[in-house]
Amino acid sequence: MPYNLKEVVANKPSRFTAGHRMCAGCGAPVVGRMVLRALKEEDHAVIANATGCMEVSTFIYPYSAWTDSFIHTAFESAGATLSGAEAAYKSLKRQGKLPEDEHTKFIAFGGDGGTYDIGIQSLSGAMERGHDMVYVCYDNGAYMNTGIQRSSATPKFADTTTSPAGKVIPGKMQSRKDLTEIMVSHHLPYVAQTLAMNPFKDLYEKAEKAIYTEGPAFLNVLAPCPRGWGYATEDLMQINKLAADTCYWPLYEVVDGKYHITYKPAKKLPIEEFLKPQKRFRHMFKPGNEWMIEEFQKEVDRRWQDLLDLEEITNKE
Amino acid sequence: MTEINSKTPMEDLTIGGNIYQAGNAREFKTGDWRSMCPVFIEEKCKQCGMCFAVCPDDAIPVGKDQNRTDFNYDYCKGCGVCAKVCPFGAIEMKEGTNK
Numbered sequence: 001m002p003y004n005l006k007e008v009v010a011n012k013p014s015r016f017t018a019g020h021r022m023c024a025g026c027g028a029p030v031v032g033r034m035v036l037r038a039l040k041e042e043d044h045a046v047i048a049n050a051t052g053c054m055e056v057s058t059f060i061y062p063y064s065a066w067t068d069s070f071i072h073t074a075f076e077s078a079g080a081t082l083s084g085a086e087a088a089y090k091s092l093k094r095q096g097k098l099p100e101d102e103h104t105k106f107i108a109f110g111g112d113g114g115t116y117d118i119g120i121q122s123l124s125g126a127m128e129r130g131h132d133m134v135y136v137c138y139d140n141g142a143y144m145n146t147g148i149q150r151s152s153a154t155p156k157f158a159d160t161t162t163s164p165a166g167k168v169i170p171g172k173m174q175s176r177k178d179l180t181e182i183m184v185s186h187h188l189p190y191v192a193q194t195l196a197m198n199p200f201k202d203l204y205e206k207a208e209k210a211i212y213t214e215g216p217a218f219l220n221v222l223a224p225c226p227r228g229w230g231y232a233t234e235d236l237m238q239i240n241k242l243a244a245d246t247c248y249w250p251l252y253e254v255v256d257g258k259y260h261i262t263y264k265p266a267k268k269l270p271i272e273e274f275l276k277p278q279k280r281f282r283h284m285f286k287p288g289n290e291w292m293i294e295e296f297q298k299e300v301d302r303r304w305q306d307l308l309d310l311e312e313i314t315n316k317e
Numbered sequence: 318m319t320e321i322n323s324k325t326p327m328e329d330l331t332i333g334g335n336i337y338q339a340g341n342a343r344e345f346k347t348g349d350w351r352s353m354c355p356v357f358i359e360e361k362c363k364q365c366g367m368c369f370a371v372c373p374d375d376a377i378p379v380g381k382d383q384n385r386t387d388f389n390y391d392y393c394k395g396c397g398v399c400a401k402v403c404p405f406g407a408i409e410m411k412e413g414t415n416k
Contacts, residue, residue: 235401
């Protein structure tokens with residue numbers, strides 16, 4: 001059946017409820033809710049969360065904003081915790097202790113701090129061992145929950161509280177780690193990068209493939225943070241669109257090693273369009289700092305070209 | 318479960334801090350966070366669906382008929398993302414907590 005946003009929202013209940021305490025206009029719940037909508041209604045889910053914005057604000061004792069089973073252990077262990085749960089489930093299923101006609105899916109959520117940095121070893125281990133699970137990283141590009149400290153997902157030149165732009169340094173001095181590519185290098189059956197863009201077809205379909213592909217799958221989803229990025233709260237969807245249209249955040253999937261770019265902007269916009277509305281890049285627009293924008297653009301262009309090349313190479317007959 | 322609060326004695330808490338009611342965050346209302354209030358202008362709405370999934374707080378009720386109704390002000394935090402994506406001007410942001 002072809003995807004239809006209105007049908008999906010009307011017929012699939014929200015498994016990520018209202019009453020959570022993420023900030024107004026946060027990009028992450030929009031992502032989380034749509035990922036869970038990709039579940040078949042009759043399937044159960046076990047959700048594990050790395051410590052992060054999403055965990056601390058959806059699971060404040062005695063309230064849970066998840067209608068499925070939810071586990072939080074420690075910052076670094078979403079991958080390990082969920083792979084343990086999945087292994088236990090498989091064992092019980094084999095022993096005939098669980099109903100045969102009911103299915104449980106395993107989904108981990110982690111922010112970029114809990115995924116790119118602190119949780120990378122447990123994530124890597126879980127993926128390498130081949131558990132039937134999906135790890136979803138909602139990437140807001142810094143430790144937003146604790147006060148906007150830089151992470152390895154923070155783009156170069158971004159002003160954060162631990163990479164303050166000023167006379168001494170021009171914001172974060174290092175390039176952004178490309179976690180999606182690291183996950184591709186695990187040779188997983190399904191890896192994808194996406195973001196929330198109306199009508200949410202890209203996000204929904206990738207989530208569905210990730211959840212229902214047997215074996216380990218990874219999704220990297222951009223989740224803008226109005227507080228940390230310093231853009232007007234209501235601009236969430238515009239920022240997402242600009243990230244895709246400037247190719248800052250390419251939308252693509254890698255299925256069994258084959259690259260497929262799922263969104264090629266009709267007109268690739270200059271990176272300024274994405275940088276300009278965000279306070280964390282404000283210093284890049286001061287006279288004398290043009291080199292920063294140039295360098296940023298070069299990096300974006302290089303990574304985009306790499307992707308185009310990879311798509312061509314991996315799809316050769 | 319939700320009667321538990323910061324004054325509840327330790328022995329009355331659930332073991333391991335477990336929560337036995339999945340999705341009970343719905344009982345926690347976040348509507349009083351609002352400083353801007355979206356107003357739904359039904360006559361202008363064409364039910365295109367653009368606002369259905371962009372609400373971080375699930376405050377736009379969508380019925381089985383695939384049509385939306387007025388906001389759920391119990392949860393709306395007033396971020397304005399919905400008003401910004403509406404192509405028909407059917408959502409207006411008003412200063413204050415209430416419309």
